[in-house]
Amino acid sequence: MPSYAVIGGSRGIGLEIVRQLSSDSENTVFVTVRSRSASTYLADLVAKAKYRNIHVLEADVIDHLALKAAAEEMAKATGGSLDVLINNAARMEPTNLYNGFFDYEDGDALDTEFLESMSAFAFKVNVLGFVHSVNAFLPLLRKGSTKKIVLIGTEGGEREFVRVAHLHGMSAYGTTKAAAHMVVAKYAVLLERDGFIVASVAPGLVDVSATATGGSGQIWKEALETQEAKIRKEIPDFMFHAISPEDSVTTVLRTIAALDLSHCGKFIGHREQKAAQN
Numbered sequence: 001m002p003s004y005a006v007i008g009g010s011r012g013i014g015l016e017i018v019r020q021l022s023s024d025s026e027n028t029v030f031v032t033v034r035s036r037s038a039s040t041y042l043a044d045l046v047a048k049a050k051y052r053n054i055h056v057l058e059a060d061v062i063d064h065l066a067l068k069a070a071a072e073e074m075a076k077a078t079g080g081s082l083d084v085l086i087n088n089a090a091r092m093e094p095t096n097l098y099n100g101f102f103d104y105e106d107g108d109a110l111d112t113e114f115l116e117s118m119s120a121f122a123f124k125v126n127v128l129g130f131v132h133s134v135n136a137f138l139p140l141l142r143k144g145s146t147k148k149i150v151l152i153g154t155e156g157g158e159r160e161f162v163r164v165a166h167l168h169g170m171s172a173y174g175t176t177k178a179a180a181h182m183v184v185a186k187y188a189v190l191l192e193r194d195g196f197i198v199a200s201v202a203p204g205l206v207d208v209s210a211t212a213t214g215g216s217g218q219i220w221k222e223a224l225e226t227q228e229a230k231i232r233k234e235i236p237d238f239m240f241h242a243i244s245p246e247d248s249v250t251t252v253l254r255t256i257a258a259l260d261l262s263h264c265g266k267f268i269g270h271r272e273q274k275a276a277q278n
């Protein structure tokens with residue numbers, strides 16, 4: 001009976017990961033959310049789920065003590081083990097997500113996003129949140145059978161993709177995700193000898209507007225379309241379009257199932273995953 005912990009599964013890709021994993025009665029799925037009461041899409045999923053195999057825990061990833069408490073609560077339910085940790089939580093703002101270095105009003109505005117909002121929010125969530133999640137759940141993972149730690153990564157934080165796709169936007173967010181990919185490499189070298197597989201798996205460009213919060217669905221849709229258009233303008237023959245959370249997660253979960261030691265420390269792009277699965 002494989003056990004999974006999905007960190008940040010209230011909506012978007014994380015919610016779909018929980019949905020697909022919980023559709024198999026053999027799986028036990030633990031999902032952490034910042035706020036149980038605000039996670040209405042997840043509450044709906046739990047209420048309608050075919051099996052009673054989803055367990056919701058509350059923890060903001062910027063709060064390492066809350067993550068430890070969630071891991072302890074989980075340990076009581078599983079007898080102290082966890083097979084797969086999927087770190088999905090990340091913070092993105094649709095209004096400035098796609099900004100490149102030339103898109104800020106001035107140097108102060110750029111600094112504000114890179115230093116203030118990044119350190120207070122995005123860097124703390126996207127990078128340190130991942131570190132704290134791994135540290136909190138590591139004792140359980142050590143007792144698990146598969147020992148997989150997965151970061152939901154992105155091509156937007158990969159140097160080679162940024163170069164080929166001329167992706168000058170997503171500068172602040174991409175920088176935080178690039179740092180998170182480095183965290184994957186660091187944990188890989190720390191844990192590989194203990195039989196762990198630590199990898200970053202990209203979901204592709206995913207339209208998550210249907211589960212966006214605070215009425216921001218339309219803003220997300222417009223931001224996504226602008227981004228797609230920008231990339232097509234740069235590289236007209238570059239097939240790049242947003243996919244549904246369902247399509248994305250089907251591919252991502254197949255990739256996670258197939259991970260072996262050869263993937264330890266690696267970033268696995270979405271196209272690469274599709275190619276391997278065809």
Ligand SMILES: NC(=O)c1ccc[n+]([C@@H]2O[C@H](COP(=O)([O-])OP(=O)(O)OC[C@H]3O[C@@H](n4cnc5c(N)ncnc54)[C@H](OP(=O)(O)O)[C@@H]3O)[C@@H](O)[C@H]2O)c1
Binds near residue numbers: 007012034089152205
């Ligand atoms: N969508 C894409 O095209 C795309 C492409 C490449 C990679 N990704 C990656 O995929 C992952 C999911 O993205 P998404 O598009 O599904 O985004 P999303 O719809 O905005 O969902 C983000 C999730 O992260 C959670 N989260 C944010 N801050 C948190 C915190 N401090 N503590 C705990 N949870 C927190 C959110 O919870 P709340 O509801 O509490 O805010 C939500 O569940 C991210 O790692 C992202 O970098 C996305």
